[in-house]
Amino acid sequence: MICLCIETATARVGIALSNNGRLLAESLLDAPGGQQNRLLMPELQRLLDQNNLTINQIDLFACATGPGSFTGVRTGIAATQGLALAAGKPCSGVSTLAMLAMNLPHAAWPVCPMLDARKNEVYTALYRTTDRTTQLKQDCVIPPADFLQMLSGPTIFVGDGALRYQELIQQTLGDNALFAPPTHHLLRPSSGCQLAEAAFQNGLSVPPEQLLPNYLRLSEAELSRQQKI
Structure with missing residues:
Protein backbone atom coordinates (compact mmCIF):
# COMPACT_ATOMS: atom_id res chain seq x y z
CA MET A 1 0.00 0.00 0.00
CA ILE A 2 1.38 3.38 -1.01
CA CYS A 3 0.62 6.20 1.43
CA LEU A 4 1.03 9.94 0.95
CA CYS A 5 1.11 12.22 3.99
CA ILE A 6 0.97 16.02 3.83
CA GLU A 7 1.85 18.27 6.78
CA THR A 8 1.16 22.00 6.53
CA ALA A 9 -0.12 22.63 10.07
CA THR A 10 3.12 24.38 11.06
CA ALA A 11 5.34 26.92 9.29
CA ARG A 12 6.56 24.26 6.87
CA VAL A 13 5.50 22.03 4.03
CA GLY A 14 6.13 18.39 4.84
CA ILE A 15 5.46 15.54 2.40
CA ALA A 16 6.21 11.84 2.74
CA LEU A 17 5.60 8.77 0.60
CA SER A 18 5.73 5.24 1.98
CA ASN A 19 5.09 1.77 0.62
CA GLY A 33 4.51 33.87 5.70
CA GLY A 34 1.99 31.16 4.88
CA GLN A 35 3.57 30.03 1.61
CA GLN A 36 2.30 26.45 1.90
CA ASN A 37 -0.13 26.89 -1.00
CA ARG A 38 2.65 28.00 -3.33
CA LEU A 39 5.14 25.31 -2.33
CA LEU A 40 2.98 22.24 -1.75
CA MET A 41 1.93 21.00 -5.18
CA PRO A 42 5.25 21.58 -7.02
CA GLU A 43 7.12 19.73 -4.27
CA LEU A 44 4.60 16.90 -4.27
CA GLN A 45 4.95 16.52 -8.03
CA ARG A 46 8.74 16.46 -7.68
CA LEU A 47 8.58 13.61 -5.16
CA LEU A 48 6.11 11.66 -7.29
CA ASP A 49 8.30 12.05 -10.37
CA THR A 54 1.28 9.15 -10.20
CA ILE A 55 -1.51 10.33 -7.94
CA ASN A 56 -3.68 7.43 -9.11
CA GLN A 57 -1.14 4.98 -7.67
CA ILE A 58 -1.55 6.36 -4.14
CA ASP A 59 -3.71 4.04 -2.02
CA LEU A 60 -4.13 6.20 1.09
CA PHE A 61 -4.06 9.99 1.44
CA ALA A 62 -3.15 11.28 4.89
CA CYS A 63 -2.61 14.73 6.33
CA ALA A 64 -1.99 16.50 9.61
CA THR A 65 -5.41 17.73 10.74
CA GLY A 66 -4.15 19.82 13.66
CA PRO A 67 -3.83 21.29 16.07
CA GLY A 68 -1.71 23.99 14.51
CA SER A 69 -2.02 26.98 12.20
CA PHE A 70 -5.65 27.44 11.12
CA THR A 71 -4.64 28.42 7.57
CA GLY A 72 -2.03 25.68 7.36
CA VAL A 73 -4.43 22.98 8.55
CA ARG A 74 -7.05 24.09 6.01
CA THR A 75 -4.44 24.07 3.24
CA GLY A 76 -3.39 20.51 3.97
CA ILE A 77 -6.92 19.17 4.32
CA ALA A 78 -8.15 20.85 1.13
CA ALA A 79 -5.21 19.52 -0.88
CA THR A 80 -5.58 16.01 0.54
CA GLN A 81 -9.32 15.95 -0.09
CA GLY A 82 -8.89 17.12 -3.67
CA LEU A 83 -6.21 14.54 -4.45
CA ALA A 84 -8.13 11.70 -2.80
CA LEU A 85 -11.35 12.60 -4.60
CA ALA A 86 -9.52 12.66 -7.94
CA ALA A 87 -7.95 9.26 -7.24
CA GLY A 88 -11.07 7.76 -5.65
CA LYS A 89 -9.14 6.68 -2.54
CA PRO A 90 -9.67 6.99 1.25
CA CYS A 91 -8.15 9.50 3.66
CA ALA A 107 10.86 5.87 24.69
CA ALA A 108 11.37 4.65 28.24
CA TRP A 109 9.14 7.41 29.66
CA PRO A 110 5.95 9.18 28.55
CA VAL A 111 6.37 11.66 25.71
CA CYS A 112 4.80 15.12 25.91
CA PRO A 113 4.59 16.84 22.51
CA MET A 114 4.12 20.61 22.73
CA LEU A 115 3.39 23.07 19.95
CA ASP A 116 3.42 26.81 20.59
CA ALA A 117 -0.22 27.95 20.37
CA ARG A 118 0.63 31.60 21.13
CA LYS A 119 -1.44 33.59 23.66
CA ASN A 120 0.77 31.99 26.36
CA GLU A 121 -0.72 28.57 25.59
CA VAL A 122 0.44 25.31 24.04
CA TYR A 123 -1.18 22.52 22.10
CA THR A 124 -0.20 19.41 23.98
CA ALA A 125 -1.01 15.83 24.98
CA LEU A 126 0.77 12.86 26.53
CA TYR A 127 1.75 9.59 24.85
CA ARG A 128 3.47 6.33 25.61
CA THR A 129 5.58 5.02 22.72
CA THR A 130 7.23 1.95 24.28
CA ASP A 131 5.70 -0.64 21.93
CA ARG A 132 2.99 1.27 20.08
CA THR A 133 1.78 4.85 20.29
CA THR A 134 -0.81 5.06 23.08
CA GLN A 135 -2.41 8.35 24.08
CA LEU A 136 -2.43 8.96 27.84
CA LYS A 137 -3.86 12.50 27.85
CA GLN A 138 -6.04 13.94 25.10
CA ASP A 139 -5.05 16.80 22.78
CA CYS A 140 -5.74 20.15 24.42
CA VAL A 141 -4.87 23.84 24.29
CA ILE A 142 -3.81 25.08 27.71
CA PRO A 143 -1.35 27.33 29.56
CA ILE A 156 10.22 13.64 27.64
CA PHE A 157 9.22 16.94 26.01
CA VAL A 158 9.37 17.55 22.27
CA GLY A 159 8.28 20.33 19.90
CA ASP A 160 8.66 24.08 19.54
CA GLY A 161 6.37 24.66 22.53
CA ALA A 162 8.69 22.57 24.69
CA LEU A 163 11.63 24.66 23.53
CA ARG A 164 9.84 27.95 24.16
CA TYR A 165 8.80 26.96 27.69
CA GLN A 166 11.88 24.89 28.52
CA GLU A 167 12.83 27.02 31.52
CA LEU A 168 9.31 26.80 32.99
CA ILE A 169 9.25 23.03 32.44
CA GLN A 170 12.60 22.58 34.16
CA GLN A 171 11.61 24.81 37.08
CA THR A 172 8.35 22.89 37.56
CA LEU A 173 9.50 19.30 37.09
CA GLY A 174 13.18 19.49 37.98
CA ASP A 175 15.06 16.28 37.17
CA ASN A 176 11.86 14.71 35.80
CA ALA A 177 11.97 17.10 32.83
CA LEU A 178 13.74 15.49 29.87
CA PHE A 179 14.02 16.97 26.38
CA ALA A 180 14.28 15.41 22.94
CA PRO A 181 17.51 15.93 20.97
CA PRO A 182 17.57 19.13 18.85
CA THR A 183 16.93 17.24 15.60
CA HIS A 184 13.68 15.70 16.92
CA HIS A 185 11.57 18.82 17.43
CA LEU A 186 10.21 19.07 13.86
CA LEU A 187 7.05 17.36 12.64
CA ARG A 188 7.92 14.47 10.31
CA PRO A 189 5.33 13.52 7.68
CA SER A 190 6.92 10.05 7.59
CA SER A 191 5.51 9.58 11.10
CA GLY A 192 2.14 10.56 9.68
CA CYS A 193 2.43 7.77 7.11
CA GLN A 194 3.01 5.23 9.88
CA LEU A 195 0.04 6.45 11.91
CA ALA A 196 -2.22 6.63 8.85
CA GLU A 197 -1.35 3.10 7.72
CA ALA A 198 -2.07 1.77 11.22
CA ALA A 199 -5.44 3.57 11.23
CA PHE A 200 -6.26 2.16 7.80
CA GLN A 201 -5.44 -1.38 8.93
CA ASN A 202 -7.79 -0.87 11.89
CA GLY A 203 -10.61 0.27 9.61
CA LEU A 204 -10.34 3.93 10.63
CA SER A 205 -9.82 5.60 7.24
CA VAL A 206 -12.57 7.93 5.99
CA PRO A 207 -13.95 9.23 2.68
CA PRO A 208 -12.38 12.56 1.63
CA GLU A 209 -15.44 14.61 2.61
CA GLN A 210 -15.18 13.30 6.18
CA LEU A 211 -11.60 14.49 6.70
CA LEU A 212 -12.05 17.15 9.39
CA PRO A 213 -9.75 19.62 11.17
CA ASN A 214 -8.86 19.46 14.85
CA TYR A 215 -8.38 23.14 15.71
CA LEU A 216 -9.00 22.82 19.50
CA ARG A 217 -9.99 26.49 19.71
CA LEU A 218 -11.83 29.13 17.71
CA SER A 219 -10.03 31.25 15.15
CA GLU A 220 -9.66 35.01 15.65
CA ALA A 221 -12.39 35.62 13.05
CA GLU A 222 -14.80 33.28 14.87
CA LEU A 223 -14.03 34.89 18.22
CA SER A 224 -14.65 38.33 16.72
CA ARG A 225 -18.02 37.22 15.31
CA GLN A 226 -19.06 35.80 18.68
CA GLN A 227 -18.17 39.03 20.46
CA LYS A 228 -20.41 40.98 18.07
CA ILE A 229 -23.45 38.79 18.75
Whole structure:
Protein backbone atom coordinates (compact mmCIF):
# COMPACT_ATOMS: atom_id res chain seq x y z
CA MET A 1 0.00 0.00 0.00
CA ILE A 2 1.38 3.38 -1.01
CA CYS A 3 0.62 6.20 1.43
CA LEU A 4 1.03 9.94 0.95
CA CYS A 5 1.11 12.22 3.99
CA ILE A 6 0.97 16.02 3.83
CA GLU A 7 1.85 18.27 6.78
CA THR A 8 1.16 22.00 6.53
CA ALA A 9 -0.12 22.63 10.07
CA THR A 10 3.12 24.38 11.06
CA ALA A 11 5.34 26.92 9.29
CA ARG A 12 6.56 24.26 6.87
CA VAL A 13 5.50 22.03 4.03
CA GLY A 14 6.13 18.39 4.84
CA ILE A 15 5.46 15.54 2.40
CA ALA A 16 6.21 11.84 2.74
CA LEU A 17 5.60 8.77 0.60
CA SER A 18 5.73 5.24 1.98
CA ASN A 19 5.09 1.77 0.62
CA ASN A 20 3.88 -0.82 3.15
CA GLY A 21 5.68 0.98 5.96
CA ARG A 22 8.90 1.56 4.01
CA LEU A 23 9.76 5.22 3.51
CA LEU A 24 10.14 6.12 -0.17
CA ALA A 25 10.70 9.87 0.12
CA GLU A 26 10.35 12.72 2.58
CA SER A 27 10.62 16.47 2.14
CA LEU A 28 10.56 19.33 4.66
CA LEU A 29 10.47 22.89 3.34
CA ASP A 30 10.29 26.12 5.33
CA ALA A 31 7.18 28.09 4.35
CA PRO A 32 7.42 31.49 6.06
CA GLY A 33 4.51 33.87 5.70
CA GLY A 34 1.99 31.16 4.88
CA GLN A 35 3.57 30.03 1.61
CA GLN A 36 2.30 26.45 1.90
CA ASN A 37 -0.13 26.89 -1.00
CA ARG A 38 2.65 28.00 -3.33
CA LEU A 39 5.14 25.31 -2.33
CA LEU A 40 2.98 22.24 -1.75
CA MET A 41 1.93 21.00 -5.18
CA PRO A 42 5.25 21.58 -7.02
CA GLU A 43 7.12 19.73 -4.27
CA LEU A 44 4.60 16.90 -4.27
CA GLN A 45 4.95 16.52 -8.03
CA ARG A 46 8.74 16.46 -7.68
CA LEU A 47 8.58 13.61 -5.16
CA LEU A 48 6.11 11.66 -7.29
CA ASP A 49 8.30 12.05 -10.37
CA GLN A 50 11.37 11.06 -8.36
CA ASN A 51 9.66 7.79 -7.45
CA ASN A 52 7.98 7.18 -10.84
CA LEU A 53 4.54 7.47 -9.26
CA THR A 54 1.28 9.15 -10.20
CA ILE A 55 -1.51 10.33 -7.94
CA ASN A 56 -3.68 7.43 -9.11
CA GLN A 57 -1.14 4.98 -7.67
CA ILE A 58 -1.55 6.36 -4.14
CA ASP A 59 -3.71 4.04 -2.02
CA LEU A 60 -4.13 6.20 1.09
CA PHE A 61 -4.06 9.99 1.44
CA ALA A 62 -3.15 11.28 4.89
CA CYS A 63 -2.61 14.73 6.33
CA ALA A 64 -1.99 16.50 9.61
CA THR A 65 -5.41 17.73 10.74
CA GLY A 66 -4.15 19.82 13.66
CA PRO A 67 -3.83 21.29 16.07
CA GLY A 68 -1.71 23.99 14.51
CA SER A 69 -2.02 26.98 12.20
CA PHE A 70 -5.65 27.44 11.12
CA THR A 71 -4.64 28.42 7.57
CA GLY A 72 -2.03 25.68 7.36
CA VAL A 73 -4.43 22.98 8.55
CA ARG A 74 -7.05 24.09 6.01
CA THR A 75 -4.44 24.07 3.24
CA GLY A 76 -3.39 20.51 3.97
CA ILE A 77 -6.92 19.17 4.32
CA ALA A 78 -8.15 20.85 1.13
CA ALA A 79 -5.21 19.52 -0.88
CA THR A 80 -5.58 16.01 0.54
CA GLN A 81 -9.32 15.95 -0.09
CA GLY A 82 -8.89 17.12 -3.67
CA LEU A 83 -6.21 14.54 -4.45
CA ALA A 84 -8.13 11.70 -2.80
CA LEU A 85 -11.35 12.60 -4.60
CA ALA A 86 -9.52 12.66 -7.94
CA ALA A 87 -7.95 9.26 -7.24
CA GLY A 88 -11.07 7.76 -5.65
CA LYS A 89 -9.14 6.68 -2.54
CA PRO A 90 -9.67 6.99 1.25
CA CYS A 91 -8.15 9.50 3.66
CA SER A 92 -6.72 9.40 7.16
CA GLY A 93 -6.38 12.41 9.44
CA VAL A 94 -3.37 12.45 11.77
CA SER A 95 -2.86 14.52 14.92
CA THR A 96 0.18 16.79 14.78
CA LEU A 97 0.84 15.91 18.43
CA ALA A 98 0.83 12.18 17.70
CA MET A 99 3.25 12.82 14.84
CA LEU A 100 5.59 14.66 17.22
CA ALA A 101 5.40 11.85 19.77
CA MET A 102 6.38 9.40 17.03
CA ASN A 103 9.74 11.19 16.81
CA LEU A 104 10.63 9.28 19.98
CA PRO A 105 9.66 5.64 19.39
CA HIS A 106 10.27 3.09 22.15
CA ALA A 107 10.86 5.87 24.69
CA ALA A 108 11.37 4.65 28.24
CA TRP A 109 9.14 7.41 29.66
CA PRO A 110 5.95 9.18 28.55
CA VAL A 111 6.37 11.66 25.71
CA CYS A 112 4.80 15.12 25.91
CA PRO A 113 4.59 16.84 22.51
CA MET A 114 4.12 20.61 22.73
CA LEU A 115 3.39 23.07 19.95
CA ASP A 116 3.42 26.81 20.59
CA ALA A 117 -0.22 27.95 20.37
CA ARG A 118 0.63 31.60 21.13
CA LYS A 119 -1.44 33.59 23.66
CA ASN A 120 0.77 31.99 26.36
CA GLU A 121 -0.72 28.57 25.59
CA VAL A 122 0.44 25.31 24.04
CA TYR A 123 -1.18 22.52 22.10
CA THR A 124 -0.20 19.41 23.98
CA ALA A 125 -1.01 15.83 24.98
CA LEU A 126 0.77 12.86 26.53
CA TYR A 127 1.75 9.59 24.85
CA ARG A 128 3.47 6.33 25.61
CA THR A 129 5.58 5.02 22.72
CA THR A 130 7.23 1.95 24.28
CA ASP A 131 5.70 -0.64 21.93
CA ARG A 132 2.99 1.27 20.08
CA THR A 133 1.78 4.85 20.29
CA THR A 134 -0.81 5.06 23.08
CA GLN A 135 -2.41 8.35 24.08
CA LEU A 136 -2.43 8.96 27.84
CA LYS A 137 -3.86 12.50 27.85
CA GLN A 138 -6.04 13.94 25.10
CA ASP A 139 -5.05 16.80 22.78
CA CYS A 140 -5.74 20.15 24.42
CA VAL A 141 -4.87 23.84 24.29
CA ILE A 142 -3.81 25.08 27.71
CA PRO A 143 -1.35 27.33 29.56
CA PRO A 144 1.80 25.21 29.93
CA ALA A 145 1.97 25.74 33.69
CA ASP A 146 -1.51 24.22 34.09
CA PHE A 147 -0.64 21.14 32.03
CA LEU A 148 2.61 20.58 33.89
CA GLN A 149 0.63 20.26 37.13
CA MET A 150 -1.02 17.15 35.65
CA LEU A 151 2.30 15.35 35.13
CA SER A 152 4.33 13.21 37.49
CA GLY A 153 7.49 11.22 37.01
CA PRO A 154 10.05 11.49 34.20
CA THR A 155 8.58 12.95 31.00
CA ILE A 156 10.22 13.64 27.64
CA PHE A 157 9.22 16.94 26.01
CA VAL A 158 9.37 17.55 22.27
CA GLY A 159 8.28 20.33 19.90
CA ASP A 160 8.66 24.08 19.54
CA GLY A 161 6.37 24.66 22.53
CA ALA A 162 8.69 22.57 24.69
CA LEU A 163 11.63 24.66 23.53
CA ARG A 164 9.84 27.95 24.16
CA TYR A 165 8.80 26.96 27.69
CA GLN A 166 11.88 24.89 28.52
CA GLU A 167 12.83 27.02 31.52
CA LEU A 168 9.31 26.80 32.99
CA ILE A 169 9.25 23.03 32.44
CA GLN A 170 12.60 22.58 34.16
CA GLN A 171 11.61 24.81 37.08
CA THR A 172 8.35 22.89 37.56
CA LEU A 173 9.50 19.30 37.09
CA GLY A 174 13.18 19.49 37.98
CA ASP A 175 15.06 16.28 37.17
CA ASN A 176 11.86 14.71 35.80
CA ALA A 177 11.97 17.10 32.83
CA LEU A 178 13.74 15.49 29.87
CA PHE A 179 14.02 16.97 26.38
CA ALA A 180 14.28 15.41 22.94
CA PRO A 181 17.51 15.93 20.97
CA PRO A 182 17.57 19.13 18.85
CA THR A 183 16.93 17.24 15.60
CA HIS A 184 13.68 15.70 16.92
CA HIS A 185 11.57 18.82 17.43
CA LEU A 186 10.21 19.07 13.86
CA LEU A 187 7.05 17.36 12.64
CA ARG A 188 7.92 14.47 10.31
CA PRO A 189 5.33 13.52 7.68
CA SER A 190 6.92 10.05 7.59
CA SER A 191 5.51 9.58 11.10
CA GLY A 192 2.14 10.56 9.68
CA CYS A 193 2.43 7.77 7.11
CA GLN A 194 3.01 5.23 9.88
CA LEU A 195 0.04 6.45 11.91
CA ALA A 196 -2.22 6.63 8.85
CA GLU A 197 -1.35 3.10 7.72
CA ALA A 198 -2.07 1.77 11.22
CA ALA A 199 -5.44 3.57 11.23
CA PHE A 200 -6.26 2.16 7.80
CA GLN A 201 -5.44 -1.38 8.93
CA ASN A 202 -7.79 -0.87 11.89
CA GLY A 203 -10.61 0.27 9.61
CA LEU A 204 -10.34 3.93 10.63
CA SER A 205 -9.82 5.60 7.24
CA VAL A 206 -12.57 7.93 5.99
CA PRO A 207 -13.95 9.23 2.68
CA PRO A 208 -12.38 12.56 1.63
CA GLU A 209 -15.44 14.61 2.61
CA GLN A 210 -15.18 13.30 6.18
CA LEU A 211 -11.60 14.49 6.70
CA LEU A 212 -12.05 17.15 9.39
CA PRO A 213 -9.75 19.62 11.17
CA ASN A 214 -8.86 19.46 14.85
CA TYR A 215 -8.38 23.14 15.71
CA LEU A 216 -9.00 22.82 19.50
CA ARG A 217 -9.99 26.49 19.71
CA LEU A 218 -11.83 29.13 17.71
CA SER A 219 -10.03 31.25 15.15
CA GLU A 220 -9.66 35.01 15.65
CA ALA A 221 -12.39 35.62 13.05
CA GLU A 222 -14.80 33.28 14.87
CA LEU A 223 -14.03 34.89 18.22
CA SER A 224 -14.65 38.33 16.72
CA ARG A 225 -18.02 37.22 15.31
CA GLN A 226 -19.06 35.80 18.68
CA GLN A 227 -18.17 39.03 20.46
CA LYS A 228 -20.41 40.98 18.07
CA ILE A 229 -23.45 38.79 18.75
